[in-house]
Amino acid sequence: MNKTKDVFITGFALFSMFFGAGNLILPPFLGFKAGNDWLLVTIGFIITAVIIPIFGIVAHAKLQGTLFDFGKKVSPLFSTIYCLIVYGICVILPAPRTASVTHEMAIAPFFNSSSLLTSSLYFILVFIFVMNRSKVLDLLGKYLTPIIIIILLAIIGIAIFSSPDTMQSTQFKTPVVDGILEGYQTFDAIAALVVGAVLIISINLKDSRSSSEKKQLIFKSGLLAGFGLFIIYTGLILIGALHNSEFPETISRSTLLLGLGNKTLGSAGASLLSILIALACFTTAVGIITGTADYIKGVFKNSQTAYTLTAVIGCFLGILMGQFDVGFIIDVAIPALMFIYPITIILILLNVIPEKWASALVFKGVVITAFIFSIPDFLKILMPSERLNTIIDVIPLAPYNLGWIFPALIAFVTLNIFQKFNLSNAS
Known part of the structure; x- marks a missing residue:
């Protein structure tokens, strides 16, 4: 065709x-x-x-x-x-x-x-x-x-x-x-x-x-x-x-x-x-x-x-x-x-970038981080409370239901630096 x-x-x-x-x-x-x-x-x-x-x-x-x-x-x-x-x-x-x-x-x-x-x-x-x-x-x-x-x-x-x-x-x-x-x-x-x-x-x-x-x-x-x-x-x-x-x-x-x-x-x-x-x-x-x-x-x-x-x-x-x-x-x-x-977006982005930046360790760390920091967004809708709002106010972008973004980015950068450092030491 x-x-x-x-x-x-x-x-x-x-x-x-x-x-x-x-x-x-x-x-x-x-x-x-x-x-x-x-x-x-x-x-x-x-x-x-x-x-x-x-x-x-x-x-x-x-x-x-x-x-x-x-x-x-x-x-x-x-x-x-x-x-x-x-x-x-x-x-x-x-x-x-x-x-x-x-x-x-x-x-x-x-x-x-x-x-x-x-x-x-x-x-x-x-x-x-x-x-x-x-x-x-x-x-x-x-x-x-x-x-x-x-x-x-x-x-x-x-x-x-x-x-x-x-x-x-x-x-x-x-x-x-x-x-x-x-x-x-x-x-x-x-x-x-x-x-x-x-x-x-x-x-x-x-x-x-x-x-x-x-x-x-x-x-x-x-x-x-x-x-x-x-x-x-x-x-x-x-x-x-x-x-x-x-x-x-x-x-x-x-x-x-x-x-x-x-x-x-x-x-x-x-x-x-x-x-x-x-x-x-x-x-x-x-x-x-x-x-x-x-x-x-x-x-x-x-x-x-x-x-x-x-x-x-x-x-x-x-x-x-x-x-x-x-x-x-x-x-x-x-x-x-x-x-x-949040998990879906992370999985998409990690599968798009070059594999050298997306090892199994990076996948695990970033997905788990995104999941943990998206829990307040999920709970805020199901059962809002003052205590939950106190936690949300501390996390960057969490008041906008995007509290998972910065922690996931930090995890991504940190884990890649950690891996590179370990590889350098091993060689």
């Missing part, structure tokens, strides 16, 4: 698996609240919703394995537990959220049907796609993603050139930090590990090219998907900010996006936006369930029964959780994200 065509199809497929429910409803609302500080929140959002995830795809290109390979330098037991937690979170939260968003924005405005019916039909279709996983890349890359991108660019372009003259001031005290934390809610860093593994297996199923050629394909596809995410996220944040004077402060994420669609595309806006939402959400759900089923299949020695059973369980959980409101699922996700995101 033509190599450039392969890159575009694979890159589009990757983009569509990233671009789901949160990716649609979060950026406009972030821009709406940011107002004149929209550029600062965009910088923060891009860090956790584009740069880190694309580093995850680059790490996949380097490893060309599974999610298990990301943490095996810490220990095989750690990596197994980490994989089960990540896939568990993905199946219980972001995958069902795609069905919930589809119902609230694409079904409920037009049909008087229950959310249970929507999530049931939705995940039956997801199951069909997952069971035809060899066709997933082509279906997503050739057909669904271009439609998503065209509709989105139309909304963004019209909204930019038809915006009012006034813009409300920001509601954020620390816009960059708020952008970083809102980027957590996209689940994109976790998605990079999950859908990256789907990408590897999909390429291996249909391709006989060499390891270096596959690495180039994954790397270039990742950059293409990252560029697409950057353009769309920036555009959505910008139009949310430009039009923030036209909507009430109490507006919800979903209602804001629907309002922007109607303002930009007129009477056809709701219908087109409904198609966009359904497609974007669906492709992400397919990517998540496929990735989870692939992993469990690998654990059980490539058992197709294990793959099918995992897909059934994943879709069943999707039906159960997908009935709930989007806002409820987002709120429930916050503690899980505060727990798993």
Whole structure:
């Protein structure tokens, strides 16, 4: 096949698996609240919703394995537990959220049907796609993603050139930090590990090219998907900010996006936006369930029964959780994200950098440090207390839910110096 065509199809497929429910409803609302500080929140959002995830795809290109390979330098037991937690979170939260968003924005405005019916039909279709996983890349890359991108660019372009003259001031005290934390809610860093593994297996199923050629394909596809995410996220944040004077402060994420669609595309806006939402959400759900089923299949020695059973369980959980409101699922996700995101970011970064700086000792030390210093962020949401606030005030960046960053960096530098010193003495 033509190599450039392969890159575009694979890159589009990757983009569509990233671009789901949160990716649609979060950026406009972030821009709406940011107002004149929209550029600062965009910088923060891009860090956790584009740069880190694309580093995850680059790490996949380097490893060309599974999610298990990301943490095996810490220990095989750690990596197994980490994989089960990540896939568990993905199946219980972001995958069902795609069905919930589809119902609230694409079904409920037009049909008087229950959310249970929507999530049931939705995940039956997801199951069909997952069971035809060899066709997933082509279906997503050739057909669904271009439609998503065209509709989105139309909304963004019209909204930019038809915006009012006034813009409300920001509601954020620390816009960059708020952008970083809102980027957590996209689940994109976790998605990079999950859908990256789907990408590897999909390429291996249909391709006989060499390891270096596959690495180039994954790397270039990742950059293409990252560029697409950057353009769309920036555009959505910008139009949310430009039009923030036209909507009430109490507006919800979903209602804001629907309002922007109607303002930009007129009477056809709701219908087109409904198609966009359904497609974007669906492709992400397919990517998540496929990735989870692939992993469990690998654990059980490539058992197709294990793959099918995992897909059934994943879709069943999707039906159960997908009935709930989007806002409820987002709120429930916050503690899980505060727990798993720091470790995920550390594993991605350590797998991207040269191996001479990322030994098993460095992996162990930095991951453990990040985990320990992320505990206050996790506990603060589950059970806030004055004693916990006293601890948080002592740790740099902890009041902003980023207390793990400096300790992890110090551990990284210290352990590398220690290793270099030991090697020098040994020689």
